[in-house]
Amino acid sequence: MEIQLSGISKQFGQFKALNNVGLNIQSGELLALLGPSGSGKTTLLRIIAGLENADIGSVYFDGVDMANTPLRERQIGFVFQHYALFKHMTLRENVSFGLRVKTRAFRRPAAAIRARADELLKLVQLGGLEDRYPHQLSGGQRQRVALARALAIDPKVLLLDEPFGALDAKVRKELRQWLRDLHQQTGVTTVFVTHDQEEALELADRVVIMQKGEIAQLGSVDQVYEQPASPLVFDFLGDSNIIAAQWRGDVVHVGDSAIGAYPSTANTAVLDEGAVDVYVRPSDLRIADAEQAGIDVVVNSIQRTGPIVRAEVSFAHSTFAQSHSTLRVELPHLHHDVPRFQTGATLRLRLMQFSVFAPQTITPVREQLSAPILIGRERERLAG
Numbered sequence: 001m002e003i004q005l006s007g008i009s010k011q012f013g014q015f016k017a018l019n020n021v022g023l024n025i026q027s028g029e030l031l032a033l034l035g036p037s038g039s040g041k042t043t044l045l046r047i048i049a050g051l052e053n054a055d056i057g058s059v060y061f062d063g064v065d066m067a068n069t070p071l072r073e074r075q076i077g078f079v080f081q082h083y084a085l086f087k088h089m090t091l092r093e094n095v096s097f098g099l100r101v102k103t104r105a106f107r108r109p110a111a112a113i114r115a116r117a118d119e120l121l122k123l124v125q126l127g128g129l130e131d132r133y134p135h136q137l138s139g140g141q142r143q144r145v146a147l148a149r150a151l152a153i154d155p156k157v158l159l160l161d162e163p164f165g166a167l168d169a170k171v172r173k174e175l176r177q178w179l180r181d182l183h184q185q186t187g188v189t190t191v192f193v194t195h196d197q198e199e200a201l202e203l204a205d206r207v208v209i210m211q212k213g214e215i216a217q218l219g220s221v222d223q224v225y226e227q228p229a230s231p232l233v234f235d236f237l238g239d240s241n242i243i244a245a246q247w248r249g250d251v252v253h254v255g256d257s258a259i260g261a262y263p264s265t266a267n268t269a270v271l272d273e274g275a276v277d278v279y280v281r282p283s284d285l286r287i288a289d290a291e292q293a294g295i296d297v298v299v300n301s302i303q304r305t306g307p308i309v310r311a312e313v314s315f316a317h318s319t320f321a322q323s324h325s326t327l328r329v330e331l332p333h334l335h336h337d338v339p340r341f342q343t344g345a346t347l348r349l350r351l352m353q354f355s356v357f358a359p360q361t362i363t364p365v366r367e368q369l370s371a372p373i374l375i376g377r378e379r380e381r382l383a384g
């Protein structure tokens with residue numbers, strides 16, 4: 001089932017929850033709606049479901065306008081954060097509920113319903129537990145029952161709202177992989193809401209990043225991570241260091257150091273040479289080789305937490321005004337750079353990968369959202 005959203009706007013009183021959202025969801029796709037709290041993800045999901053009406057705009061399923069199609073005819077399976085299983089029903093009864101309450105003309109024989117419920121419980125790896133009650137399950141198992149129940153009606157679309165939100169980190173991780181496998185088996189068009197960027201990046205074919213009721217960026221997982229369209233998207237997808245820099249003659253400079261080549265052919269229409277902000281993730285900073293250019297820093301502190309070593313460093317030369325005086329660096333604990341991160345040591349860091357944006361103080365956030373100004377990134381093509 002292909003879903004098309006066209007010009008969707010929704011207002012609650014004076015508050016604009018969604019503003020002119022357009023989106024095509026391909027048949028069989030696993031799409032994540034990602035964004036901070038209050039950005040409109042749930043409202044959009046509820047509009048797709050028909051639980052909420054848009055003030056303006058249309059929802060099409062396979063080209064058919066859903067405006068006059070009642071909820072029960074849309075064949076949608078839902079799973080919400082809090083697994084609302086029926087406490088007094090066994091797992092088999094829970095999963096078969098949607099099939100048992102159909103009107104007689106559409107209802108399958110009891111034996112077929114039972115067989116379907118058992119088949120779905122096997123699919124969600126709960127075979128053998130058909131006669132248990134929800135209170136006899138772990139949180140992760142209950143959420144899998146909720147998914148089996150959503151799948152029982154043979155949905156054309158599966159909508160998941162923070163399906164693993166209430167579970168602990170380890171179980172969430174297991175369920176992600178499991179949901180990915182399940183999706184591959186069923187091929188049902190699936191839209192899921194999350195504010196967990198790791199979950200979205202790991203699970204989805206494509207990601208929609210919502211910001212203040214609008215789509216800040218839509219793309220494949222690699223695209224949004226490698227080429228964030230705005231500082232907001234960059235920030236939302238992980239930790240960031242921001243470094244005030246200058247872009248001149250195809251190269252980005254921090255103070256007197258050239259930190260990366262940047263071709264002037266890329267997107268020059270939206271960014272003039274001059275002051276820029278460089279965004280670099282702590283995990284993309286490494287020690288430069290002797291002949292490489294980079295940023296000279298002094299190590300302030302080091303922290304070891306499990307498999308990651310985190311260091312805080314400050315600029316060795318204060319020749320260039322920095323809005324953020326320290327940088328965070330992250331290394332896998334076995335990385336060969338780790339022994340050189342000693343408190344007080346002076347090091348030269350190279351930026352393995354970075355994004356460049358116009359300085360935020362000059363470009364209002366609103367403009368950045370409507371007119372992305374990413375000018376590019378360089379991996380390994382460092383000047384010097």
Ligand SMILES: Nc1ncnc2c1ncn2[C@@H]1O[C@H](COP(=O)(O)OP(=O)(O)OP(=O)(O)O)[C@@H](O)[C@H]1O
Binds near residue numbers: 015
């Ligand atoms: N029924 C409602 N009445 C009034 N305001 C609402 C209603 N539903 C949502 N809102 C507001 O609309 C905005 C978007 O809400 P929505 O639930 O879609 O956000 P979200 O991105 O899903 O957030 P979260 O991650 O916190 O669930 C919020 O500011 C919310 O307070």
